Amino acid sequence: MSKYPNGGKVTTKKSEFRKANETNLLCDDGISQIYLSSELVIHEAVHEGNVFHLYASSSLDYGICPYCGHASSQVHSRYFRTIQDMSILGERVILHLEVRKFFCHNDDCRRKTFAEQPGNEVFRYRRRTCRCERAVARHGITASSGSASRLLAHMGIFISPSTVLRDLHRMRTPGYDDVEEVGVDDWAWRKGVTYGSIIIDYTNGWPIDLLGDRETEGFREWMEQHENVHIVSRDRSTDYSSAIASTERRITEVADKFHLVKNITDRTTKLIAENYADYRLAVRSGEKSPVNTTEATKAPLATDCPSKKPDSREVMFKEVKELQRKGFKPTPIAKKLGIARQTATKYCKMESLPGRNSKLRNEYYKYDAYVEREAASGKPLSVIHQEISQMGFSGSLTPFYDHYKYLSDGHRGYRPKNWKPDPKKEKPQDDRSELLPVKSISSVIDKMLKGKDLDESQKKTFDTLMSLGWFKEMYEAMEGFCKVIKGNKTVELVRWMKRYWKTGIQSLKTFIIGIKKDFQAVRNTIRLNITNGMTEGFVNKLKVVKRSMYGRAGLELLKNKLVLEHILFN
Known part of the structure; x- marks a missing residue:
């Protein structure tokens, strides 16, 4: 029509x-x-x-x-x-x-x-009409391109995943030149390998930019392009601090409370790991720990007996080796010879071709009488297999079961009809007090620090730790620092540093030196009561978006998905 x-x-x-x-x-x-x-x-x-x-x-x-x-x-x-x-x-x-x-x-x-x-x-x-394009963009931002294409098809909008991606790439994010208060944190492209930076507008509560690295130079260039920024909330990274200092502007830096508490709890965990022997002695005081030794035995290795009879395998093996000498890789060899890629790869790694595995090589007839006699006495086939393997039998367990299945009654493991289970052995007993690993001890300390209820075993563990002088001093210092950070008096921070400045605990001393170097930012977090929690939340959201794209998201596409969401949905 x-x-x-x-x-x-x-x-x-x-x-x-x-x-x-x-x-x-x-x-x-x-x-x-x-x-x-x-x-x-x-x-x-x-x-x-x-x-x-x-x-x-x-x-x-x-x-x-x-x-x-x-x-x-x-x-x-x-x-x-x-x-x-x-x-x-x-x-x-x-x-x-x-x-x-x-x-x-x-x-x-x-x-x-x-x-x-x-x-x-x-x-x-x-x-497409303007409203249709907005619907495509909204679905493309909230889901992967494939999922967005399928969802739009149910709405009567038939569009391919590639078109959804093209529409997202065509969009441009705003510059946000008038932003004044920002939060910055790093996020992982590949954990432990490459990282980027996310920047949040604290006034409005949404992400405004993504950077491809977390280096000083990248963040410094961004700060130079946004001259209205006067407050930056960050973690304890020295790269961001150096970038802010290099701008030569009066910018208020705020160290994140979460990272400050995490830094001192990590120092406590490290201290416990370094002095774990003291914790063990405190738990096991007055107890004798018998030493049990176990001997490990190695099963004898079975050797293959190569067959000298030439067959088609040898011809194919020679063809593979000839192509390999000419420089072919396993995949092209497999395509040329019409064999499996795994076979071509296996042949390329071999210097000579082993013989075929056959039932004749295992020579069951030599062991038939022994196996039938032992099975009639009630011994399981698995034990018999171990015994004849020591005699020189080279067959594996599953073919052995298949060959002698006429001796079993069909139960799992091919047990003989007159088989009886061995009497139960007594389980080894250990009456000594339980030792918790370092991570479990850290969770107990975290609960105690947050004022949560502890059960009897956790209370006992904490009391044992408090009996150690080095832990008592470290815990009191950690508890005092958390109160200072959550309070609103900056003078208390100076008093806390003076109180523990001459401590003999190296982990605590190192933490205090770090606070001294970053004193202005730490003091500002008490004075302004600003945290980086919003930034951490968007980092978690970024991870979800990145994983929904199956590792194929580039920086610009990832930025559009994260930054444009509040524009299209508001």
């Missing part, structure tokens, strides 16, 4: 739809209302094959030249555009738009003709 005038050919005459529009305004009062703000009028709506076909044209009698801005009413020609729109009642909608080309009579314009661009719903060179 063709609804186009003259079969869709270019014409300068007025189309049938425009003639109908001038005499019949029925569609204008009904379905045309959905495009009223877009300067479009619907002439006819046809439902065919689960698809709504809407035939439309511009509601204006003139066109505006997009190059010079002059209006023109002289039509040069007409053509049709097929545009996809949002679904109606879950069914696909195709908009057939008649577009006019006008003559431009402005002598200063570099174009003589131009095509009209009515309203704000249809853009140049686009095959």
Whole structure:
């Protein structure tokens, strides 16, 4: 069915739809209302094959030249555009738009003709309406391209995953030049290998940029492009601090409370690991720990007996080695010879071809009498296999079971009919007190620090630790530091540092020296009560988005997915 005038050919005459529009305004009062703000009028709506076909044209009698801005009413020609729109009642909608080309009579314009661009719903060179493109972008941001394509298909918008990606790559993020308070933290491209940086606008609470590294130079360049920034919340990284200092601007740095508490708890964990022997002595005081030795025995290795009879395997092996000498890799060799790639790889690694594995090589007949006699006495086949392996039998366990399955009653392990289980052996006993690993001890300390309830065993562990002088001093210092950080008096930080400055615990001393070097940022976190928790939350969200893209997300695409979300959904 063709609804186009003259079969869709270019014409300068007025189309049938425009003639109908001038005499019949029925569609204008009904379905045309959905495009009223877009300067479009619907002439006819046809439902065919689960698809709504809407035939439309511009509601204006003139066109505006997009190059010079002059209006023109002289039509040069007409053509049709097929545009996809949002679904109606879950069914696909195709908009057939008649577009006019006008003559431009402005002598200063570099174009003589131009095509009209009515309203704000249809853009140049686009095959989807503006609202349809917004729906595609929203689904592309919240899900992977494949998932977005499938979800859109259920909405009547049929689009490929590659097109979803192209639309996301075409979008550009704002510059956010007026941002004043930011939070910065690193995130892992590949954990332990490559890292990037995420920057959050603390005033509005959304991410504004992603950087491809966490080095000083990258963040310094970003800071130079955003001159209004005067507060930066960061972790304890010296790279971000150096970048801020290199800008030579009065910027308030705020060290994150979470990282400060984590730093001192990590120091406590390290101290416990270094002095774990003291904890063991405190737990096992007055107890004797007997030493049990176990002897490990190695099973004898079975040697293969190569067969001297030539067969097709030797011919194929020679072919593989010949191609390998010519420089072929296993995959091309497998394709050339029509063998499995695994076989070609195995042959390439061999210097000589071993013999075939066969039942004759195992020589079961030598052991039949022994196996039948031992099985009749009630011995399991698994034990018999171990015994004859020491006698020189080279067969594996599963073929051995298959060969002598007539001796079993069908139970698992091929047990003989008169088999009886061995009497249960007594389990070894250990009456000594339990020793907790370092990680479990750290969790007990964390619960105690947060004021959570401990069970009896945890209380006993904590009391044992508090009996050690070095742990008692470290825990009291950690508890005091957490109170200072969560408070609002900066003078308490100085008092805490003076109190433990002459400590003999090296882990605590190292932590205090780090606080001294980063004193202004640590003091600001008490004074301003700003945390990097929002940044950490968006780092977790970034990890989810990155993993949903199956490791194929580039930096720009990842930035668009994270930064543009609040724009498209608000």
